[in-house]
Amino acid sequence: MKFCPNCAAILTIKIPADDSRERHVCEACGSIHYQNPRNVVGSIPVYGDQVLLCRRAIEPRHGYWTLPAGFMELGESTSHGAARETLEEAGAVVRVGPLYSLLNVPHAEQVHMFYLATMAYPEFSAGEESLEVALFHEHEIPWGELAFPTVKQTLEWFFADRAAGVLSGEFHVRSRDVLPSERI
Amino acid sequence: MKFCPNCAAILTIKIPADDSRERHVCEACGSIHYQNPRNVVGSIPVYGDQVLLCRRAIEPRHGYWTLPAGFMELGESTSHGAARETLEEAGAVVRVGPLYSLLNVPHAEQVHMFYLATMAYPEFSAGEESLEVALFHEHEIPWGELAFPTVKQTLEWFFADRAAGVLSGEFHVRSRDVLPSERI
Ligand SMILES: [Zn+2]
Ligand SMILES: [Zn+2]
Structure with a gap:
């Protein structure tokens, strides 16, 4: 997962505020793309x-x-x-x-x-x-x-x-x- | 989900070959993006x-x-x-x-x-x-x-x-x- 499915911007891997794990975060549109089993x-x-x-x-x-x-x-x-x-x-x-x-x-x-x-x-x-x-x-x-x-x-x-x-x-x-x- | 997370191309919603359900398909890179509970x-x-x-x-x-x-x-x-x-x-x-x-x-x-x-x-x-x-x-x-x-x-x-x-x-x-x- 490299690009934001919502806006096509390049995703950043970082720990969002109020979270404890690295996520795929879009700095452009603000969405967080969780991955789950x-x-x-x-x-x-x-x-x-x-x-x-x-x-x-x-x-x-x-x-x-x-x-x-x-x-x-x-x-x-x-x-x-x-x-x-x-x-x-x-x-x-x-x-x-x-x-x-x-x-x-x-x-x-x-x-x-x-x-x-x-x-x-x-x-x-x-x-x-x-x-x-x-x-x-x-x-x-x-x-x-x-x-x-x-x-x-x-x-x-x-x-x-x-x-x-x-x-x-x-x-x-x-x-x-x-x-x-x-x-x- | 509008854009391909792998290559940023616009996704198509279609039924892939050998499938029976509509999926988010990338015509550019060939990937299929499944969504599950x-x-x-x-x-x-x-x-x-x-x-x-x-x-x-x-x-x-x-x-x-x-x-x-x-x-x-x-x-x-x-x-x-x-x-x-x-x-x-x-x-x-x-x-x-x-x-x-x-x-x-x-x-x-x-x-x-x-x-x-x-x-x-x-x-x-x-x-x-x-x-x-x-x-x-x-x-x-x-x-x-x-x-x-x-x-x-x-x-x-x-x-x-x-x-x-x-x-x-x-x-x-x-x-x-x-x-x-x-x-x-
Ligand atoms: Zn985005
Ligand atoms: Zn693609």
């Missing part, structure tokens, strides 16, 4: 004892498997975004349940949130951002070909919680921070 | 059976009471942001517990998240953005002078859950969308 919202689409995954047709991690998820858009809620991404990427209509995991990825300036979701029918199809979409039993999950640490962690928590029988009751959101060094 | 992170600071609130020294809602909360910054996690805001606005060091509420405010392009938090000592002080800070028993909460619907809803959930004895066990995140028409 973005939310990635997705679902864990469950059909019976299977989970729906998408193989990515786009970078990053082209060809790797992911839970359906994407950037939250203006004007929608986190759960609506999760349902929308599931429909767009996996062609699946889901009933969205409770928030299941919240993973902070500070080095990517992102927060990832996954909702439990159920599919009434095994109907799905690859959207434009997916090469293929498929249902997996736990023993079929392509653990070595998952796209992101947040997807791997969410699936690990999910299968452990399912085995422990806690998903049908109350539970805290599963949450942790992802480190820059984490690789699949 | 921002997270507001805060805490419910609990000392014994009291909750800590701040009276706002800034707009919007100058003079009204709020839970300590503010915009999540780049490079931090949601829980770190909640602890930071609690220290900055209320001068209180808290131990942050589980995520308690997640409220979508689509018309404000915001997601509000509040963490349960405990204070080891009744030590607090008004930060620059607060006129005063005080501990409240449930019957003392200034319900008619709260700053935001998300704060009111979170406090209502909190006291109901505390009365029901569920806060010490597992619980789903309390979550709903706030409507544009909602007023305190």
Whole structure:
């Protein structure tokens, strides 16, 4: 960010009055341009004892498997975004349940949130951002070909919680921070 | 957003290839400038059976009471942001517990998240953005002078859950969308 989106003047990086952090400040029009983390919202689409995954047709991690998820858009809620991404990427209509995991990825300036979701029918199809979409039993999950640490962690928590029988009751959101060094 | 933050050219609003929504696109340098909701992170600071609130020294809602909360910054996690805001606005060091509420405010392009938090000592002080800070028993909460619907809803959930004895066990995140028409 070099130029003011409001007036095209060159921006200054400085700490505004009444602030404690450096911001992109426009001396010409007086505006301050804050930057904030973005939310990635997705679902864990469950059909019976299977989970729906998408193989990515786009970078990053082209060809790797992911839970359906994407950037939250203006004007929608986190759960609506999760349902929308599931429909767009996996062609699946889901009933969205409770928030299941919240993973902070500070080095990517992102927060990832996954909702439990159920599919009434095994109907799905690859959207434009997916090469293929498929249902997996736990023993079929392509653990070595998952796209992101947040997807791997969410699936690990999910299968452990399912085995422990806690998903049908109350539970805290599963949450942790992802480190820059984490690789699949 | 009128000018490209990268090259200062005038932006075009159009639907990029492989997208389904209008974006701010720069025809000069090819960059696409996405806009996404921002997270507001805060805490419910609990000392014994009291909750800590701040009276706002800034707009919007100058003079009204709020839970300590503010915009999540780049490079931090949601829980770190909640602890930071609690220290900055209320001068209180808290131990942050589980995520308690997640409220979508689509018309404000915001997601509000509040963490349960405990204070080891009744030590607090008004930060620059607060006129005063005080501990409240449930019957003392200034319900008619709260700053935001998300704060009111979170406090209502909190006291109901505390009365029901569920806060010490597992619980789903309390979550709903706030409507544009909602007023305190
Ligand atoms: Zn400007
Ligand atoms: Zn440009």
